[in-house]
Amino acid sequence: MTGIGLIIKKRLLIVLMFFLTVIVLLLIRLVFIQVIDGEWYQQQAYEQQNSGIEIGAGRGTIFDRNGKELAVSASVETVSINPQEVRKSKKDKYMIAKGLADIVSMKEEDIIKKLDRKSRYERIIRKVDKDVGDRIRKWIKDEQLSGIYVVEDTKRFYPNRNLAAHVIGFTGTDNQGLDGIEATMDKYLKGKSGKILSEVDAGGREIPFSEQKHVAPKKGNNVVLTIDETIQYLAEKALEKAIKDYKILRGATAIVMDPRNGDILALTSKPDFDLNAPFAAPIGIDKSTWKGTTKKDIETLQKTVWRNKAVVDTYEPGSTFKAVTSAAGLQEGVVRPDSPVTDATVRVGGWNINCWRPNAHGNETFTEGVYNSCNPVFVRVSQALGIEKFYSYVRKFGFFDKTNIDLPGEAKSVIHKKPTEVDMAAASFGQRFQISPIQLITAYGAIANGGTLYKPRLVKELTDDDGNVVKTFQPESVRTVITKETAQTLRTILEGVVADGTGGNAYIKGYRLAGKTGTSETLQTKKYGRYIASFMSFAPADDPVICALVVLDHPDVYPHTGGMVAAPVAGKLVEDILNYLEVPRRYTEKDKDALQVDTTVPEVTGLTFENAKKLLNEKGLTYEIVNKGNTNATVVMEQMPKPDAIVPEKTVVLLYKYKPENEPTVIMPDISNQTIDEAAKTLQAAGLNIKAVGLGNAVKQSHPPGTKVIKGQLVEVVFRKLDTE
Incomplete structure (x- = not known):
C-alpha cells in the first residue's frame, strides 16, 4: 500500500504541476494580449467591428528656396463601393454598373466584377475631377442608392511641367513618391490617410442607424528646396540652346552650386520630361505601340528622359580635373605659380604623353602651364607627389565616395583600386577614370570657398501649413x-x-570668372569615338557666390572641345545668374576696350538733316547721307536702321534724301576667321554695321556670305578664341 500511495502522490503532483504550468502560460499569454499586444488587438477588434473608407491625405507642397511652388496637391475625388452593402440594398447591379460607367467612362463589365466580390471595399476610380464626383453624388441621391461612396482625394500637380524634373521627381497612382525629391522625402511629404468608419455586424453588414465616424487625414509636411526657380530656368534654357546650336546627340547637364554652403541652386539634365505625364512616350518613340507601364517601356524611360545625368552618370572629367592636381601640387609645395616647367613629352610605362597642341608651348611657368592646359606639366606634378600622396588628394576632394545628395541612384566613381604610375599620369589630366558631375562641382566648391568640402545640400527645411519650420x-x-x-x-x-x-570663350565683360575647360573621349562600341565637352567655373573669382558646371555629351560639330562649345554656354549662364543676383560689374581696362554699349536708334525721318545729325550724335551714333541725283530735300525721307532698333554705339545710320522704291541691298561678305577689327572694317566697307558677340575670331554671322542684305543692316557676328582645348 505504501508503494501504491507513493505512486498516486507522484501522479497527483505531476498533474498538479501540469495544470500550474498551463495556468502560468495562460497568464503570460493574457499579459501579452492585455498589456504588450493590447493596442494591436484593440485595433483588430475595432477594424472588425467597423468598415472603413480611406480618405487620402494631402501631400506636402515642394517649394523652391524663395517660396515658389514646384509641386502641389490638387483636390480630386475617389469613387468606391461596398459590394455587400450594394447587394443588401436590392438595387439592380446592372443599372448601377451602367450608371457609374457612363459617368466615369469605364467598361460596365469591369464594374460588375467589383460588385460581385465579397469584400466590403472596392475602389472604382481615383483622381476624378470634382464635377465628376458631384454628378455621382446627384445620381446616388436621385436613385436612392447606398454602398457607393465619393470621398475627397488629392492629385499631384506640377505647375512648371518639366522644370527641375529630375530634382522634383514624381508620384505613383497611390501618391507614393517614385523618383527625385518626391521619393527621397516621401516619409515627410506623404502625410497620414483618414477614414470614414461605419459599424458592421459579424457578417460584415453595416448596422442600421449606427453612427459614422470620421478620422481626418493629416497632411504631409512641406519641403523647401535650395533650388532657385529662376536660376533653374536659366540653366535649362542654356542647355536647350546649346543642344540646338552644337547638335548635342546624347544629352547635357548643368549644375549651379553656392560654394559657401553647398546649396544646389540649379540641377538639370536633358532630355527631360513633363512631370504631369512622366510615363508618356519620349520624343522619337512610336506612340502607337507605347503603353508606358510595360517592363520594356519603363526601361526605355529609365535610360532616356528619366535619367538624371548629373547624378547617375559617370564620365572622364578631362582637363577640368587639372585643378585638383594643381591644388595638390600647390598645397604640398612641389610646385609654385612661378615654377619653371616644360611641356616636353613625358614617357610613362612606354606611353608618350604630349601637349594637346601640335605646336608646343615650350618652357613656361606653372601658371602658364595651367593657362595652356599642357598635359606633361600635370604629369610631372603628379610624379613629384607620388602615387600615395596624389591619390590622397583625390580622396580628400571626395572622388572615392558618393556625395550623398538627396536624390536616388547616385553613381559611384570608377577609380583604380591599385593604381600604377601610368594610371596616375593619366589621372593627373583627367583620363582613365570616371566621376559624376555632382562630384566634380562639389570638389570645385572647396577651391572656390577657401578649402572646405561641403556635402551638396538640396533640401533646406520642412514646414507645416502655417509656415512654421518643422525641421532644418x-x-x-x-x-x-x-x-x-x-x-x-x-x-x-x-x-x-x-x-x-x-x-577665353567664357570671358564675361565686368565679371571676374575663373574656370577650366575639359574635353574627354568616351568608349563607343568598344572603341573611343564620342566626345564630352565640359566647362567648370566659379564667379566672381575673388569672392565666389556660384559654381557652374556645363557638360555636353557628344556635340556633333567641329571643333567639339570644351573651350569651343561648353565654355561659351557656361559663360553666358554665369553672366545671366550674376545679373539676376544683382552682383555689380567691375570693368577692367581690357573690358572697357572691348565693351560695346547698345543704344536705341531714334526716329529721324521728317527732321531736317541738321536736327537728325544732332539727335544721332546724342545717341552715340554716326550717319551717312545717301543722295540720288541732285535731290534738294531738306528733311530725312528714309533711314536705315529703322527707328527703335537696338544697335551698338558708333553704328552708321543711313539718312536718305529721297524715298527709295525698294530698299537698297548689298552682298554679304564672308568674314570667317576675321578678328573683330577686321570684320568691322569689312562690313563697314560693304555698307553694313556690326554687333560683335564674344572675343577672338569670327565663327558665325547672322547673314550667310553671298546673300543680299539691306544696306545699313546690323549684322551679328559671333567670335570665339580658336586656340582652345
Missing part, C-alpha cells in the same frame, strides 16, 4: 582639403585661364 537641414562640412592660401592662389590661376588661356 543644416549645411554639412565634410572636411578641409586645402588651406585658404592655396585656394586663393589657385583661384587666381583659374581666373587667368578664362582671361588669357583656354577658357
Whole structure:
C-alpha cells in the first residue's frame, strides 16, 4: 500500500504541476494580449467591428528656396463601393454598373466584377475631377442608392511641367513618391490617410442607424528646396540652346552650386520630361505601340528622359580635373605659380604623353602651364607627389565616395583600386577614370570657398501649413582639403585661364570668372569615338557666390572641345545668374576696350538733316547721307536702321534724301576667321554695321556670305578664341 500511495502522490503532483504550468502560460499569454499586444488587438477588434473608407491625405507642397511652388496637391475625388452593402440594398447591379460607367467612362463589365466580390471595399476610380464626383453624388441621391461612396482625394500637380524634373521627381497612382525629391522625402511629404468608419455586424453588414465616424487625414509636411526657380530656368534654357546650336546627340547637364554652403541652386539634365505625364512616350518613340507601364517601356524611360545625368552618370572629367592636381601640387609645395616647367613629352610605362597642341608651348611657368592646359606639366606634378600622396588628394576632394545628395541612384566613381604610375599620369589630366558631375562641382566648391568640402545640400527645411519650420537641414562640412592660401592662389590661376588661356570663350565683360575647360573621349562600341565637352567655373573669382558646371555629351560639330562649345554656354549662364543676383560689374581696362554699349536708334525721318545729325550724335551714333541725283530735300525721307532698333554705339545710320522704291541691298561678305577689327572694317566697307558677340575670331554671322542684305543692316557676328582645348 505504501508503494501504491507513493505512486498516486507522484501522479497527483505531476498533474498538479501540469495544470500550474498551463495556468502560468495562460497568464503570460493574457499579459501579452492585455498589456504588450493590447493596442494591436484593440485595433483588430475595432477594424472588425467597423468598415472603413480611406480618405487620402494631402501631400506636402515642394517649394523652391524663395517660396515658389514646384509641386502641389490638387483636390480630386475617389469613387468606391461596398459590394455587400450594394447587394443588401436590392438595387439592380446592372443599372448601377451602367450608371457609374457612363459617368466615369469605364467598361460596365469591369464594374460588375467589383460588385460581385465579397469584400466590403472596392475602389472604382481615383483622381476624378470634382464635377465628376458631384454628378455621382446627384445620381446616388436621385436613385436612392447606398454602398457607393465619393470621398475627397488629392492629385499631384506640377505647375512648371518639366522644370527641375529630375530634382522634383514624381508620384505613383497611390501618391507614393517614385523618383527625385518626391521619393527621397516621401516619409515627410506623404502625410497620414483618414477614414470614414461605419459599424458592421459579424457578417460584415453595416448596422442600421449606427453612427459614422470620421478620422481626418493629416497632411504631409512641406519641403523647401535650395533650388532657385529662376536660376533653374536659366540653366535649362542654356542647355536647350546649346543642344540646338552644337547638335548635342546624347544629352547635357548643368549644375549651379553656392560654394559657401553647398546649396544646389540649379540641377538639370536633358532630355527631360513633363512631370504631369512622366510615363508618356519620349520624343522619337512610336506612340502607337507605347503603353508606358510595360517592363520594356519603363526601361526605355529609365535610360532616356528619366535619367538624371548629373547624378547617375559617370564620365572622364578631362582637363577640368587639372585643378585638383594643381591644388595638390600647390598645397604640398612641389610646385609654385612661378615654377619653371616644360611641356616636353613625358614617357610613362612606354606611353608618350604630349601637349594637346601640335605646336608646343615650350618652357613656361606653372601658371602658364595651367593657362595652356599642357598635359606633361600635370604629369610631372603628379610624379613629384607620388602615387600615395596624389591619390590622397583625390580622396580628400571626395572622388572615392558618393556625395550623398538627396536624390536616388547616385553613381559611384570608377577609380583604380591599385593604381600604377601610368594610371596616375593619366589621372593627373583627367583620363582613365570616371566621376559624376555632382562630384566634380562639389570638389570645385572647396577651391572656390577657401578649402572646405561641403556635402551638396538640396533640401533646406520642412514646414507645416502655417509656415512654421518643422525641421532644418543644416549645411554639412565634410572636411578641409586645402588651406585658404592655396585656394586663393589657385583661384587666381583659374581666373587667368578664362582671361588669357583656354577658357577665353567664357570671358564675361565686368565679371571676374575663373574656370577650366575639359574635353574627354568616351568608349563607343568598344572603341573611343564620342566626345564630352565640359566647362567648370566659379564667379566672381575673388569672392565666389556660384559654381557652374556645363557638360555636353557628344556635340556633333567641329571643333567639339570644351573651350569651343561648353565654355561659351557656361559663360553666358554665369553672366545671366550674376545679373539676376544683382552682383555689380567691375570693368577692367581690357573690358572697357572691348565693351560695346547698345543704344536705341531714334526716329529721324521728317527732321531736317541738321536736327537728325544732332539727335544721332546724342545717341552715340554716326550717319551717312545717301543722295540720288541732285535731290534738294531738306528733311530725312528714309533711314536705315529703322527707328527703335537696338544697335551698338558708333553704328552708321543711313539718312536718305529721297524715298527709295525698294530698299537698297548689298552682298554679304564672308568674314570667317576675321578678328573683330577686321570684320568691322569689312562690313563697314560693304555698307553694313556690326554687333560683335564674344572675343577672338569670327565663327558665325547672322547673314550667310553671298546673300543680299539691306544696306545699313546690323549684322551679328559671333567670335570665339580658336586656340582652345
